[in-house]
Amino acid sequence: QLSPTFYDTSCTRALATIKSGVMAAVSSDPRMGASLLRLHFHDCFVQGCDASVLLSGMEQNALPNNGSLRGFGVIDSIKTQIEAICAQTVSCADILTVAARDSVVALGGPSWTVPLGRRDSIDANEAAANSDLPGPTSSRSDLELAFSNKGLLTVDMVALSGAHTIGQAQCGTFKDRIYNETNIDTTFATSLRANCPRSGGDGSLANLDTTTANTFDNAYYTNLVSQKGLLHSDQVLFNNDTTDNTVRNFASNPAAFSSAFTTAMIKMGNIAPKTGTQGQIRLSCSRVNS
Numbered sequence: 024q025l026s027p028t029f030y031d032t033s034c035t036r037a038l039a040t041i042k043s044g045v046m047a048a049v050s051s052d053p054r055m056g057a058s059l060l061r062l063h064f065h066d067c068f069v070q071g072c073d074a075s076v077l078l079s080g081m082e083q084n085a086l087p088n089n090g091s092l093r094g095f096g097v098i099d100s101i102k103t104q105i106e107a108i109c110a111q112t113v114s115c116a117d118i119l120t121v122a123a124r125d126s127v128v129a130l131g132g133p134s135w136t137v138p139l140g141r142r143d144s145i146d147a148n149e150a151a152a153n154s155d156l157p158g159p160t161s162s163r164s165d166l167e168l169a170f171s172n173k174g175l176l177t178v179d180m181v182a183l184s185g186a187h188t189i190g191q192a193q194c195g196t197f198k199d200r201i202y203n204e205t206n207i208d209t210t211f212a213t214s215l216r217a218n219c220p221r222s223g224g225d226g227s228l229a230n231l232d233t234t235t236a237n238t239f240d241n242a243y244y245t246n247l248v249s250q251k252g253l254l255h256s257d258q259v260l261f262n263n264d265t266t267d268n269t270v271r272n273f274a275s276n277p278a279a280f281s282s283a284f285t286t287a288m289i290k291m292g293n294i295a296p297k298t299g300t301q302g303q304i305r306l307s308c309s310r311v312n313s
């Protein structure tokens with residue numbers, strides 16, 4: 024049973040320390056806010072929000088993670104600061120969950136209260152990372168299944184995909200879409216081709232939100248309505264199908280998006296937490312205690 028007041032007596036400065044660490048990291052590199060939010064998602068979808076993704080090797084080598092996850096150093100350095108004030112008290116899983124919230128806030132998005140008390144795993148699961156994380160070529164029903172497997176509804180899936188209002192993706196993840204798909208704005212596709220050639224250049228970056236890459240707003244959905252979703256898995260949410268109305272609602276009503284996003288983030292943060300005597304409080308987020 025998680026609780027927002029979990030560290031109120033055991034580590035009064037925990038939340039403020041995480042916030043200032045995230046603020047500093049995001050002000051020197053705005054994309055870091057996106058990277059920390061994604062790191063939390065990739066943690067929670069693989070054996071729950073237990074910091075398994077932070078352990079060196081293992082899950083980090085899985086296809087959706089390798090060469091694309093960022094932010095490990097930021098979490099490690101916040102953990103070092105927190106260990107100095109409250110020894111072996113605050114879990115890496117909680118630090119990452121709060122850092123994801125603070126990242127959204129740092130980029131202008133909504134805030135919410137984070138339930139706390141997660142403990143850290145003593146293992147990680149590369150195979151589960153490969154099977155449970157959806158990929159950029161997923162269909163709408165693939166996405167719905169991946170999220171329902173974690174207890175999340177279709178509306179949660181559409182709202183959480185709005186995280187693609189910030190951050191970047193590598194050419195290899197959207198190449199097929201910009202050369203071969205027809206439900207894409209022509210000018211948008213043409214401009215992306217300049218930095219993402221048919222052959223090679225797989226690592227070059229494009230903004231997931233072509234309008235406001237460093238602002239957490241609802242522009243992701245207005246982009247989808249104008250066929251400017253970057254990933255195939257983005258545009259499937261608005262493609263004459265069952266999720267079109269939700270996308271239209273979030274595009275025209277920022278408050279509806281904020282409310283659905285914060286609700287869904289709390290649900291995602293509550294996936295299979297380790298509590299009580301399960302797992303451990305790691306001393307260093309990148310390795311289990313010896």
Ligand code: HEM
Nearest residue numbers: 057058061064091157158159183186190191192193196256
């Ligand atoms: C719906 C299924 C999803 C798919 C298929 C998906 C896929 C992807 C892919 C392929 C990238 C680019 C990675 C790269 O090229 O290095 C990406 C980036 C990103 N994703 Fe997702 N994603 C999904 C859902 C989510 C969710 C639920 C969140 C968070 C709540 C999220 C947050 C992000 C962020 C913030 C970035 C940019 C990261 C950065 O710039 O470092 N995504 N996603």
Ligand SMILES: [Ca+2]
Nearest residue numbers: 066069071075
């Ligand atoms: Ca995990």
Ligand SMILES: [Ca+2]
Nearest residue numbers: 188232235238
């Ligand atoms: Ca944006």
